[in-house]
Amino acid sequence: MYKLLLISKLMTTYSRNEMATSHDIARRAGVSQSTVSRVLTGNPKVRKEARELVLAAVRELKYRPNGAARAMRTSQTGNIGVVVSRLANPLYPEMLQILGRCLIRAGFRMVVWNTEEVDEKVAIDAIHESRVDGAIMTTATADSTELYEALQLNVPVVLINRVVEGWRCDQVASDNLTGGRVVAEYLAKAGKRRIGMIGGSPLASTIRDRQAGFRGALAAGGLPLEETLCVHVDTFSYKTGFDAASRLLELSEPPDAIFCVNDVIALGARDAARVRGIDIPSRLWIVGYDDIEMASWHAFDLTTIRQPLVQMTETAISLLIERIRGHEGEWQNICLPNELVIRGSTGR
Amino acid sequence: MYKLLLISKLMTTYSRNEMATSHDIARRAGVSQSTVSRVLTGNPKVRKEARELVLAAVRELKYRPNGAARAMRTSQTGNIGVVVSRLANPLYPEMLQILGRCLIRAGFRMVVWNTEEVDEKVAIDAIHESRVDGAIMTTATADSTELYEALQLNVPVVLINRVVEGWRCDQVASDNLTGGRVVAEYLAKAGKRRIGMIGGSPLASTIRDRQAGFRGALAAGGLPLEETLCVHVDTFSYKTGFDAASRLLELSEPPDAIFCVNDVIALGARDAARVRGIDIPSRLWIVGYDDIEMASWHAFDLTTIRQPLVQMTETAISLLIERIRGHEGEWQNICLPNELVIRGSTGR
DNA sequence: CTGAAAGCGCTAACAG
DNA sequence: CTGTTAGCGCTTTCAG
Numbered sequence: 001m002y003k004l005l006l007i008s009k010l011m012t013t014y015s016r017n018e019m020a021t022s023h024d025i026a027r028r029a030g031v032s033q034s035t036v037s038r039v040l041t042g043n044p045k046v047r048k049e050a051r052e053l054v055l056a057a058v059r060e061l062k063y064r065p066n067g068a069a070r071a072m073r074t075s076q077t078g079n080i081g082v083v084v085s086r087l088a089n090p091l092y093p094e095m096l097q098i099l100g101r102c103l104i105r106a107g108f109r110m111v112v113w114n115t116e117e118v119d120e121k122v123a124i125d126a127i128h129e130s131r132v133d134g135a136i137m138t139t140a141t142a143d144s145t146e147l148y149e150a151l152q153l154n155v156p157v158v159l160i161n162r163v164v165e166g167w168r169c170d171q172v173a174s175d176n177l178t179g180g181r182v183v184a185e186y187l188a189k190a191g192k193r194r195i196g197m198i199g200g201s202p203l204a205s206t207i208r209d210r211q212a213g214f215r216g217a218l219a220a221g222g223l224p225l226e227e228t229l230c231v232h233v234d235t236f237s238y239k240t241g242f243d244a245a246s247r248l249l250e251l252s253e254p255p256d257a258i259f260c261v262n263d264v265i266a267l268g269a270r271d272a273a274r275v276r277g278i279d280i281p282s283r284l285w286i287v288g289y290d291d292i293e294m295a296s297w298h299a300f301d302l303t304t305i306r307q308p309l310v311q312m313t314e315t316a317i318s319l320l321i322e323r324i325r326g327h328e329g330e331w332q333n334i335c336l337p338n339e340l341v342i343r344g345s346t347g348r
Numbered sequence: 349m350y351k352l353l354l355i356s357k358l359m360t361t362y363s364r365n366e367m368a369t370s371h372d373i374a375r376r377a378g379v380s381q382s383t384v385s386r387v388l389t390g391n392p393k394v395r396k397e398a399r400e401l402v403l404a405a406v407r408e409l410k411y412r413p414n415g416a417a418r419a420m421r422t423s424q425t426g427n428i429g430v431v432v433s434r435l436a437n438p439l440y441p442e443m444l445q446i447l448g449r450c451l452i453r454a455g456f457r458m459v460v461w462n463t464e465e466v467d468e469k470v471a472i473d474a475i476h477e478s479r480v481d482g483a484i485m486t487t488a489t490a491d492s493t494e495l496y497e498a499l500q501l502n503v504p505v506v507l508i509n510r511v512v513e514g515w516r517c518d519q520v521a522s523d524n525l526t527g528g529r530v531v532a533e534y535l536a537k538a539g540k541r542r543i544g545m546i547g548g549s550p551l552a553s554t555i556r557d558r559q560a561g562f563r564g565a566l567a568a569g570g571l572p573l574e575e576t577l578c579v580h581v582d583t584f585s586y587k588t589g590f591d592a593a594s595r596l597l598e599l600s601e602p603p604d605a606i607f608c609v610n611d612v613i614a615l616g617a618r619d620a621a622r623v624r625g626i627d628i629p630s631r632l633w634i635v636g637y638d639d640i641e642m643a644s645w646h647a648f649d650l651t652t653i654r655q656p657l658v659q660m661t662e663t664a665i666s667l668l669i670e671r672i673r674g675h676e677g678e679w680q681n682i683c684l685p686n687e688l689v690i691r692g693s694t695g696r
Numbered sequence: 697c698t699g700a701a702a703g704c705g706c707t708a709a710c711a712g
Numbered sequence: 713c714t715g716t717t718a719g720c721g722c723t724t725t726c727a728g
Binding site: 019062064065066067068069070071072075077078079087088090092093094096097100101104109110111112113114122125126128129130131153154238242267270271274275293294297298299300 | 367410419423445449459461470476477479501
């Protein structure tokens with residue numbers, strides 16, 4: 001058995017340095033405090049010598065303008081709040097990474113709110129206290145109304161990855177309806193006849209559209225989805241996917257293809273087949289949705305639909321920044337095209 | 349071919365509401381502004397009626413104190429900066445999730461800086477501008493000195509998951525040295541004789557310690573690590589793990605066991621074996637490190653070392669909060685115990 | 697218990 | 713071009 005090892009180390013004198021203020025700089029540079037401010041905000045109407053004097057003082061005193069004071073004056077914080085929820089779904093870290101990169105390039109900081117842990121109250125408070133200049137919601141559903149309204153009250157909001165009817169904000173998503181349809185047509189054309197689906201709550205527009213597109217196209221092809229081959233999970237995880245697929249595979253007449261409304265589910269489904277020794281793709285095809293990084297791993301080699309994440313993110317952010325700058329045009333509802341990525345989990 | 353679908357929608361009148369201030373509340377409640385402030389900061393010296401008057405006005409006007417102003421006065425922002433870097437390694441999203449939960453419970457917001465995208469300058473600026481009350485670094489190495497010094501100047505810093513010699517801050521990690529040793533002893537005891545390792549840069553203390561522990565224990569067991577069975581990768585990803593393992597498996601005398609210094613690498617290695625039809629565990633054992641969620645998936649079923657992430661996080665945060673509150677004791681260097689988790693990638 | 701008053705550090709008119 | 717001045721909205725003495 002281990003014991004907790006706790007080693008205290010080094011003596012310490014810990015002193016937070018007093019920070020220089022713009023007044024200190026002014027005194028040091030022999031100019032007025034407002035000139036310091038001008039230099040720092042990039043105001044061009046400053047004599048070159050004065051500017052250099054100020055800059056020198058800034059360097060010597062390692063001065064940095066105080067963010068809180070600046071935020072108070074300008075009522076701009078430079079923070080963008082990003083609401084995520086299912087960090088366990090690798091799609092969201094991927095998105096977060098792209099968001100972080102784009103936001104920083106645009107000169108903002110990213111404040112992350114993970115609403116799955118707390119109720120949305122924390123985010124709402126932060127917004128009300130004007131801790132952010134704008135917000136991006138990645139997992140909005142009609143259920144998030146409270147958050148949305150709070151946001152909308154103070155700062156612009158942009159939805160990414162989700163569409164919520166009736167919300168008065170910009171929304172950027174990909175064409176999940178067509179995505180679902182493409183999968184259905186692909187499976188039908190390949191001669192699959194017992195086609196199953198693992199779906200989820202239609203509260204999320206992504207899921208709803210994928211399912212609707214899939215169902216609709218199957219029906220249109222004269223091969224309506226059999227309800228016995230259709231399982232719904234309440235949360236999206238490897239485990240729920242595994243369990244749902246297990247149920248389908250235990251049927252006396254199991255499906256010959258399964259469409260999973262997202263990749264995490266599909267990975268679980270793939271393993272449910274693996275555990276039962278069901279060969280992919282000879283006995284069963286599996287299709288996912290999102291093209292998360294793991295979909296391309298050999299263990300899964302998953303056919304899936306790729307969302308244009310980078311483009312979605314860049315679009316969302318530029319929309320948001322426009323709004324922050326005061327743009328008041330009509331709400332944009334942007335829908336970007338997806339792409340079917342064929343891999344080994346279906347015949348190539 | 350798809351076309352970009354762009355649908356503008358709904359007319360719009362977008363008006364950011366003017367927020368009520370504490371003066372508005374004071375007027376509405378018929379008290380002075382300072383009384384409002386007292387009520388909101390929880391000052392007990394307020395008459396009950398006055399308090400209720402204020403609270404009523406707050407509710408009616410949907411008032412929330414302005415964060416920037418409050419931050420300026422108190423020089424506390426309520427933000428904690430979290431420095432991460434490899435979001436593509438699932439360990440970090442897992443950590444982020446735990447951190448977010450714990451921080452919010454402690455009344456803080458989490459500002460995430462992903463240093464892999466940008467140089468650390470952004471984080472440094474944010475710190476200097478006092479945008480955070482403290483910071484947690486998850487991926488510190490001796491190379492991060494610039495960031496560390498910047499942080500250290502204004503706000504307390506706590507290292508989690510990494511140890512950097514000589515840094516004057518609290519550090520919380522798990523016992524990676526013992527972890528490496530435990531793996532070595534486990535493999536040796538199982539009779540493995542051609543033991544390989546996929547390692548990485550010893551700049552990160554985690555990696556350095558795991559490797560040192562592993563190497564040391566093998567040597568102590570009279571079975572020193574053969575250099576031909578040792579591959580180093582420069583970054584940690586599925587792909588680099590896959591490639592590194594491929595090299596080992598292509599040797600004329602391939603290893604009968606491989607220790608991967610983290611799970612992401614191990615997942616890649618597992619797939620390198622899978623692709624070659626090498627059966628696990630009969631022909632090859634694989635051991636990882638971290639016990640990320642995927643390690644338990646059937647496709648991988650990976651024996652690994654589990655770090656006590658939750659405990660590490662909670663410890664780090666409480667240490668940080670103490671420092672924020674002004675605690676000036678000696679720097680703590682806390683090392684928590686790990687646990688070997690045996691799964692199917694080694695004989696059970 | 698409560699109001700008046702003094703700023704926190706900064707930006708942005710407004711006069712020079 | 714530059715200094716003076718007036719706050720941003722809040723917390724916190726300091727007198728009542």
